[in-house]
Amino acid sequence: MNFSERRPWFFLLSLLVILPGIVFLILAPGLNPGIDFTGGSSITMQFPEGAGANQKAIREKLQAIGYPESTVQNLGNSTIDGERYDLFFLRTKTLDETKKDVLVATLNDQYSPEQPNTLLSFDLVSAVIAQETVINACWAVLAATIGIFFYVWWAFRKVPRPIRYGLAAIVALLHDTLIVVGIFAILGYFLDTEVNTMFLIALLTVIGYSVNDTIVVFDKIRENVMTYTNRPFPEVVNLSISETMGRSLNTSFTLLVTLLALLLFGGATIREFLYVLIIGVIAGTYSSIAIATQVLVSWDQKTIGKLISS
Amino acid sequence: MRRNARILITIVIITAICGTILGVQKVRLNNLERGSDDLLGLTLGLDLQGGSHLIYQAINPETGEPGGITEDQMKSLSRTIERRVNASGLGEPIIQILGEDRLLIQLPGIRDPGRAKALIGETARLEFKHRTTDVPPKPLTNILTEDVISISADGVSSDKTLKSDDDADSENTSAYAESIVFEFSESGTLKFNEVVANLQFSMITAMNAAEVGSNPPAPARLGVNIEGAETLRFQTNGLQIIRLEQAEREGHKFVIALPSSDTEGTSVLSIEEANAKLGTSPTVNFEISEGYIDEDIGLSGDDLENAYPSQHQASGAPIVNIEFNERGTKAFGELTTEIYAKQQSSGVRDQIAIILDGKELIAPVVNSPITAGTAIIQGGDFTLERVKDLALLLESGRLPVPIQLIQERDVDAMLGADSLRKSVIAGIAGLSLVLFFMILYYRVPGLIASLSLIIYAMIVLAIFKMLPLTLTLSGVAAAILSIGMAVDANILIFERMKDELRTGRTMLSSINIGFNRAWPAIRDGNVSTLITCAILYWFSDQLGATIVQGFAVTLAVGVAVSMFTAITVSRTLMRVIALTPVSRNVRLFIPTGGGEIKDHVQN
Numbered sequence: 048m049n050f051s052e053r054r055p056w057f058f059l060l061s062l063l064v065i066l067p068g069i070v071f072l073i074l075a076p077g078l079n080p081g082i083d084f085t086g087g088s089s090i091t092m093q094f095p096e097g098a099g100a101n102q103k104a105i106r107e108k109l110q111a112i113g114y115p116e117s118t119v120q121n122l123g124n125s126t127i128d129g130e131r132y133d134l135f136f137l138r139t140k141t142l143d144e145t146k147k148d149v150l151v152a153t154l155n156d157q158y159s160p161e162q163p164n165t166l167l168s169f170d171l172v173s174a175v176i177a178q179e180t181v182i183n184a185c186w187a188v189l190a191a192t193i194g195i196f197f198y199v200w201w202a203f204r205k206v207p208r209p210i211r212y213g214l215a216a217i218v219a220l221l222h223d224t225l226i227v228v229g230i231f232a233i234l235g236y237f238l239d240t241e242v243n244t245m246f247l248i249a250l251l252t253v254i255g256y257s258v259n260d261t262i263v264v265f266d267k268i269r270e271n272v273m274t275y276t277n278r279p280f281p282e283v284v285n286l287s288i289s290e291t292m293g294r295s296l297n298t299s300f301t302l303l304v305t306l307l308a309l310l311l312f313g314g315a316t317i318r319e320f321l322y323v324l325i326i327g328v329i330a331g332t333y334s335s336i337a338i339a340t341q342v343l344v345s346w347d348q349k350t351i352g353k354l355i356s357s
Numbered sequence: 358m359r360r361n362a363r364i365l366i367t368i369v370i371i372t373a374i375c376g377t378i379l380g381v382q383k384v385r386l387n388n389l390e391r392g393s394d395d396l397l398g399l400t401l402g403l404d405l406q407g408g409s410h411l412i413y414q415a416i417n418p419e420t421g422e423p424g425g426i427t428e429d430q431m432k433s434l435s436r437t438i439e440r441r442v443n444a445s446g447l448g449e450p451i452i453q454i455l456g457e458d459r460l461l462i463q464l465p466g467i468r469d470p471g472r473a474k475a476l477i478g479e480t481a482r483l484e485f486k487h488r489t490t491d492v493p494p495k496p497l498t499n500i501l502t503e504d505v506i507s508i509s510a511d512g513v514s515s516d517k518t519l520k521s522d523d524d525a526d527s528e529n530t531s532a533y534a535e536s537i538v539f540e541f542s543e544s545g546t547l548k549f550n551e552v553v554a555n556l557q558f559s560m561i562t563a564m565n566a567a568e569v570g571s572n573p574p575a576p577a578r579l580g581v582n583i584e585g586a587e588t589l590r591f592q593t594n595g596l597q598i599i600r601l602e603q604a605e606r607e608g609h610k611f612v613i614a615l616p617s618s619d620t621e622g623t624s625v626l627s628i629e630e631a632n633a634k635l636g637t638s639p640t641v642n643f644e645i646s647e648g649y650i651d652e653d654i655g656l657s658g659d660d661l662e663n664a665y666p667s668q669h670q671a672s673g674a675p676i677v678n679i680e681f682n683e684r685g686t687k688a689f690g691e692l693t694t695e696i697y698a699k700q701q702s703s704g705v706r707d708q709i710a711i712i713l714d715g716k717e718l719i720a721p722v723v724n725s726p727i728t729a730g731t732a733i734i735q736g737g738d739f740t741l742e743r744v745k746d747l748a749l750l751l752e753s754g755r756l757p758v759p760i761q762l763i764q765e766r767d768v769d770a771m772l773g774a775d776s777l778r779k780s781v782i783a784g785i786a787g788l789s790l791v792l793f794f795m796i797l798y799y800r801v802p803g804l805i806a807s808l809s810l811i812i813y814a815m816i817v818l819a820i821f822k823m824l825p826l827t828l829t830l831s832g833v834a835a836a837i838l839s840i841g842m843a844v845d846a847n848i849l850i851f852e853r854m855k856d857e858l859r860t861g862r863t864m865l866s867s868i869n870i871g872f873n874r875a876w877p878a879i880r881d882g883n884v885s886t887l888i889t890c891a892i893l894y895w896f897s898d899q900l901g902a903t904i905v906q907g908f909a910v911t912l913a914v915g916v917a918v919s920m921f922t923a924i925t926v927s928r929t930l931m932r933v934i935a936l937t938p939v940s941r942n943v944r945l946f947i948p949t950g951g952g953e954i955k956d957h958v959q960n
Binding site: 091125127144148166167168169170171172173175176183184186187190191194195198199202244245247248251252254255256258259260262263266267269270290291293294297298300301302304305306308309311312313316317320321324 | 404412414470471474475762763764765766767768769771772775776779780782783786787788790791794795798830831834835837838840841842844845848849852856874877878881882883884885886888889890891892893895896905908912
């Protein structure tokens with residue numbers, strides 16, 4: 048399969064996935080930041096199935112008791128000791144102990160009068176911490192990007208023009224980040240899915256994985272460039288992709304299998320974290336084959352400018 | 358072969374050690390003690406066993422804002438809270454100072470975070486103050502002559518009505534108390550009303566204090582000096598001043614009951630006598646005598662070393678013992694010496710006000726100068742209960758600086774247990790699927806990879822247990838992810854090995870070349886992951902974000918171990934297999950992925 052020839056299609060496909068995300072990201076409301084980034088309180092509660100608790104009803108209840116800005120998310124259901132429960136994730140402004148107790152008691156009376164133990168977790172983040180988290184998050188992503196760029200540059204120092212490998216790896220990494228962030232902007236708009244610290248961890252993991260995957264292909268290119276010095280660069284890249292394809296797909300497959308196992312059997316609380324990883328692993332596998340290597344080829348063929356103008 | 362045998366034995370030993378570590382719930386080696394009652398003796402994070410995670414910000418008491426907190430203050434803060442939580446029986450807290458002025462408190466397994474928070478106390482602050490009891494009166498300069506419209510004497514009934522003319526001669530005059538009636542202007546009413554409110558507040562405070570303490574503070578008193586035909590001076594307290602509310606016009610009238618004796622010692626005047634004294638155009642000035650003033654002498658809970666209940670050696674009466682540190686001893690010595698000297702010279706008994714969070718705990722008097730740094734507090738009404746509570750309050754009130762809750766994360770134990778169970782199931786399911794896939798696809802090498810994956814899992818878990826590393830929900834995700842990475846290393850090696858086998862090399866040389874060729878990719882890929890981990894760790898360290906930290910450390914340990922198992926364990930096992938007859942059947946080593954062979958041939 049001639050990967051290099053099809054690279055405009057690869058770029059186009061990526062654009063088709065990324066663009067809607069960017070549209071949602073730029074047009075309001077963009078990502079739906081959780082309390083980790085805005086400050087406030089969040090509560091996870093469970094109510095017996097069939098007690099009439101649903102997203103809309105809980106939101107109206109919260110409005111009625113003075114929390115009009117609250118959001119409610121349905122986390123799906125869980126089974127504990129044979130009983131089925133619906134899980135809800137509530138986000139409100141910062142609640143002190145008393146206000147929290149009142150809120151929880153109100154919802155208990157409504158949906159779980161028999162069993163008062165419905166509060167599963169409570170989080171409070173002050174505005175100061177939230178602001179620091181945002182700043183630190185930006186630094187973390189930036190630092191990871193720069194660190195990886197320099198490492199790849201250094202690791203490929205023996206091939207001609209190693210800086211291109213570093214930059215291509217970063218392009219692939221940004222590509223994956225944009226896909227994940229874009230999809231979450233869309234999810235945030237339609238499903239109130241929020242981004243929080245766990246999202247950030249997942250995103251950084253995706254960055255790590257994406258680069259890991261890219262490096263394997265680059266490593267093969269590094270080897271083949273030395274071996275087949277007289278063959279044209281796109282051909283060497285094609286060969287390298289073919290040779291690593293099996294490994295790339297198998298690795299992604301095993302990772303996806305473990306992630307799906309976590310998604311199926313793991314708790315509701317890390318579900319969004321897993322979504323990020325699953326999207327990221329797919330994007331990362333695709334980007335190392337179709338984006339990172341093709342950026343190298345385009346650069347070598349000096350078609351980057353042409354691509355932009357076309 | 359000899360080298361292989363040696364490595365093989367090492368691997369077996371390491372596996373056996375890790376297996377033992379995991380098999381024994383609690384590990385004891387000399388002074389090292391590890392393990393817990395949880396799964397495999399691992400230390401579980403709050404999200405897997407339930408509990409509370411609290412971050413407090415220390416506030417500079419002088420500025421009311423963060424900043425300017427010393428390291429000693431933070432250490433003292435941490436110790437105080439630790440002792441307080443330990444004493445409560447809420448479990449063992451894990452307390453960590455974050456950065457310069459933040460404190461992370463983790464309370465694993467706690468069921469009632471509300472109680473823990475109340476106990477940790479957000480602002481509790483203990484102060485010792487010098488209570489001066491002979492405060493000179495201070496004239497109320499803000500009430501001007503023109504604020505007072507009229508002054509007269511009259512009888513006032515308990516329902517706040519003035520004696521009417523009709524009643525003047527009736528028989529039940531005794532129901533009316535003799536009082537002076539002040540009529541104020543609009544602005545005067547407002548100002549005087551505030552004075553009265555303060556007096557009444559001070560009165561109530563004193564009465565409340567009298568109920569719990571043996572040396573209640575004296576309430577503030579109002580001095581009334583009227584210059585009329587004659588001088589009329591007396592003092593009154595807040596409860597003897599009544600604002601008339603009967604009619605709207607009378608809302609500007611306050612009545613002050615005449616005291617049983619005025620300052621000159623004359624007895625209660627009749628209304629007629631009082632009016633005679635007032636004359637036609639009396640003027641008045643008021644003075645406030647504060648019952649006491651608490652003077653800050655810079656002695657706080659910070660300086661208190663210890664407080665405990667006991668009984669007086671001679672009388673057996675319950676007492677509270679207090680001990681000060683060096684600085685406290687000096688300040689307390691000076692204070693008691695000064696108070697005692699004043700008592701000797703003037704007879705005025707000043708007190709030491711002990712105030713917790715702005716609320717008076719007790720205000721003992723001083724019987725002698727105390728310069729040794731240890732003192733006892735005794736009171737006539739002290740019970741064993743009371744001294745115990747008092748000692749506890751003194752102890753718990755010793756936060757050196759006020760603190761403020763800035764982050765909280767509570768997880769219910771039920772949710773934690775549920776998450777743990779689900780993580781275990783997910784982990785086993787994920788691992789089994791991967792092993793199944795590896796064996797199915799890669800045959801004999803897959804089997805070897807599976808074996809080394811199991812060894813990998815044991816080593817990682819044993820390291821977690823021995824470090825010890827707290828396993829959190831995100832850590833479980835990281836561990837499972839690192840399984841994926843460990844598999845990746847194996848896949849890389851096998852793919853390379855397969856290439857070599859296809860070119861017709863011998864098994865052993867294919868293995869060696871395969872491993873050597875795969876190494877740079879494994880190294881570079883894992884280093885980039887380690888870079889991400891380091892950044893995540895740094896990022897979380899800034900914030901005390903334990904979930905992030907758990908994830909980063911878990912992933913880093915996983916990646917590091919995976920490099921060892923993929924290279925050393927898998928390779929040695931492969932070499933050993935290569936020497937057995939199994940290796941002659943090459944088909945057991947090459948997957949029958951037809952599409953892939955075609956790809957390969959094409960290129």
